[in-house]
Amino acid sequence: MTFTIASFQFHVLPMRTRFPFKYGIASMSALPHLFVTANLVVDGKAVSGLASEGLPPKWFTKNPDTPFEIDLAEMISVIQNASRIARLAAEKPTSFFEWWQNLYAEQSSWAKIxxxxxxxxxxxxxLIERAVLDGLCKALGQPLHAVLRSDxxxxDLGAVREELRGMRVADVIAPAPLSRIHARHTVGLGDALSAADxxxxxxxxxxxxxxxxxxxxxxFKIKVCGKPEQDLPRLREITRVxxxxxxxxxxxxxxxxxxxxxxASFRDFYATLRAxxxxxxxxxxxxxxxxxxxRSQALNEDVAATLSTWTEGPGMIIDESDASLADLPLALDLGYRGTSHKNCKGIVKGLANAALLKKRTPVIRGGPILSGEDLANVGPVALLQDLSVMALLGVTHVERNGHHYFRGLSMHSQATQEAVLSTHTGLYHRHPQGFPTLKIQNGTLDVSTVNSAPFGCGITLDVTQFEPLNDWIKRGGMGEL
Known part of the structure; x- marks a missing residue:
């Protein structure tokens, strides 16, 4: 199978949270949700793929001195540059993996400059990778899990990381995607714990x-600020609840x-909490x-000495420091037990990470950890594509918080809401006030319809109902958030 890329389109849906989401150095109350459409020609047939992502403050970069408008402009810049590289790499018919290698290498070179x-x-x-994968799955008429198993x-995992030579994607993903996944609820730094709050x-x-x-x-996923005088009383109440x-x-x-x-400072902090x-x-x-x-310190050589004697706590993983293909191998060498998967860090990269953890299982003390984490994902695209990958990777519990900080799919048109409700009957249900929201029962999500859709979404979303990105930027949309 080969394809070319005719064009990309970008549209924006501004979204506001129900209440602020406080994490790290940020407090998120609004963000733009970006939709990326990839217009492909696959084996002579025109098809469009779609991906989306909320663009949150202070996660991809954590510079406390820059305003969100600057951070957002940088996020948009890297996405647009990736689309330029992706289109040039597919001007002539190309295979997916050859195209991805060019995209990753050229984007990395550009980023260094x-x-x-x-x-x-x-x-x-x-984002570009996901949009293209969605189009390819639609062209094949198969869900992502089946497409990956078919090869x-x-x-070529060995071409991604040499030590994976001989491993196949089909040997890394689950034989069948999980049909149910536990929702691991985020307890943000400012979240109300009981009615007293x-x-x-x-x-x-x-x-x-x-x-x-x-x-x-x-x-549950519990966030801490690193200050015992603040964390201890809050953690006591969280534990009680x-x-x-x-x-x-x-x-x-x-x-x-x-x-x-x-x-060493974290170890002292951890000991204080544990006592x-x-x-x-x-x-x-x-x-x-x-x-x-x-992230500036997490992969330093001196981490190894402390991790080698870490016996009083569970496994430690990297998340933000899993930035490039070189990072997880280094982290494992230092003594970390694994990493997180988020679709925003890449699909091929996530597969290579899962393969590496499987390869190194015999030498990872305590066993490997591949967790599923969240960036306030919401449907009907980003959340479902993320769940699709989590299910095929066999990640049994996944941090989910987009449904909590945002009001279901109430920000979408009535037509979109009805399409989601009719397509994903196990994953969404109609709230008494009419809008779709996640159907979490006994703490789990039914992802069976996600697994059967081409790449999670399963509905035809008319992105022209949203504002074109360039129009949004020109009228000062970033300043309205």
Whole structure:
């Protein structure tokens, strides 16, 4: 199978949160949701692929001194540059993997010249990659899992990383995609925990207590700010709420949000938390620790000495530091146990990461960890494509928070809402107020319709209902957020 790329189109849907989402150094109350359409010709047949991503503040870059408008302009720049490279790499018929190699290499070279960080640069690669994959799956009339197992894309893992020579994508992904996935609920730094923290009368659960009861949650991701005087009382209350409302047990992960600049300091912080008797239920059920070190320090050589003697905690993984193809191998060498998957970090890269963890399983102390994390994904495109990949990678519990910070799919047209409800009957349901929202039952999501769609979405979305990106920029849309 070969294809050419005729053009790309970009459209924007501005979105506002129900309440601020506080993480790391950011507090998100609004963002632009970007839709990318790839117009392809696949084996002589015209087809369009679609991908989307919310563009959040202070994740791809964490410079506290730059305003969101500057960060957003950089995100848009790397995406547009990736589209330019992608189109040039497919002016003549090309295979998917050959095209992807050119896209990744040229975007990486451009980013080095422009001094753009790899995590940000690969946002562009991942969005374009997803749009093209969606088009190819539609052209083949097959879901992504089947396409990857057939090897029609020609992905050569050994060409991505030499130590993966001889491994096939079909040997890395699950034999069949998971039909249900646990939703791991984000407890943000400013989220209400109980009615004592206030109420929000918009028809959706607001406090942690309400959310557990409404969705039957059993998995949680808890963010910390790195200051014991603030974290300890909040963690005590979080632990109390979770244990009181999860009589059958629970599991949790701890997100360090890059708040530390040396691992010894984090180890002291962790010991302080762990010594608190009220937090015993939390630490007895802790699955992993997600990137406590700032990305500028997380892969330094001195990390290895501390990790080699780390016995009092669960496995530690990288997240933001998993920026380029070179990062996970280095992290494993230093003693980390794995990484996170987010579609915004790339599909081929995610497959190569899963393959590397499988390859190195015998030498990873405690075993490898591939977690599923979130960037406030919402449907009907980004969330479903992300769930599609999580299901085929066999990730059993995935951080999900877009449904919590945004009001379901209420920001979309009535036609889009009805299409989602009729196509994804197990994943979405109609809220009493009329809009679709995620159907989380017993803490799990039914992703069977996602697995049967070409690449998760399964509906025809008319992107012309949204504002063209260039028009949005020219009229000052960035300043309205």
């Amino acid at each position: 422009k001094e753009q960080p790899a995590l940000l640069a690969n946002l562009g690669v991942s 029609v894309l020609g992905i 206030g109420t929000l009368d918009d028809g959706l659960p607001y406090t942690l207590e309400e959310t557990i009861r409404a969705y039957g949650l059993r998995y 979770i244990t009181a409302n999860c009589p059958s047990g629970f599991h949790a992960t701890l997100d360090g949000n890059e708040q530390f600049y040396d691992l 608190d008797a009220a937090l015993a239920p939390l630490f007895q059920n802790l699955l992993l620790i997600e990137q406590p070190l700032h």
